[in-house]
Amino acid sequence: MRISPVPDKAMLLLSGEEQMVVVADLHIGLEAHLSWKGFHIPSQTEKMERELIEASTGKDALIILGDVKHRVPGSTRQEHREIPLFFQRMVDAYPRVEVVRGNHDGGLEEFLPPDVIVHPASGLRLDDVGLLHGHTLPSKRLDSCKTMVCAHNHSRMAFNSPQGSGPTEPCWLRIPYKPEAMGELIVLPAFNPNLGGSPVNIEGEGFLGPVLNDPALDIDNALVYLLDGAALGRLRDLVVPGRKYKKRKVL
16 A cells, blocks of 8 residues: 655555545544633634645545644534534545544544444555554554554644744654564654644654654654655754753653
8 A cells, every 4th residue: 555645735645446535533523622721713613624624635534643622631622513414524525434433533423423433443455555643553464564553642843943942843753663573653743733743853752642652753863744745864863962862752
């Protein structure tokens, strides 16, 4: 199966007998949570809908790798209002819609049309590709997959400004497994553009979840790419000036 990032989008395309769009970390309801803290910003749900509908032409399925909703525990009024409409539009646009459960997706089924397929957090296997959110250990069915795809970390790259700290940008990670394990792990950035995350190149920030803390991963040699396809190099070399890179702690 061929795996291709969609230029300028936090979106993967899987191509085999079927064409499938893969995204993760929509966090619908995030803006309601931010409003409680005094940050009033527009919901990104309609923007995400438009981008996914535009990508649906000729595609057989949409697969969402977890964290459709934001509130844990419970659900906000924003989630009650926006999630059912979002999925109805996805069902209208794609022949098949599937969700792999994330750590924010408790009670998700009450929002979904009956024809949306929900997979457990332990993941989904498509040919030689394993797909999961990343907050739990993968199913044994995924052990022999050549490529694993996960999310959960909202991966971003930090850049320095002349004043010191600077902006961050969403990024992809391609992490090889060590030679004895073989294969690679692809880490998706968050699809919701309002969602922050810990930069991957700052000392002391730990990766989240057992998938990214697998000792079989060669984190130092992870390749980092921006959404526009710019290849930044290996993670070990992408040190923010004045900050020392070190191996990540397990969270």
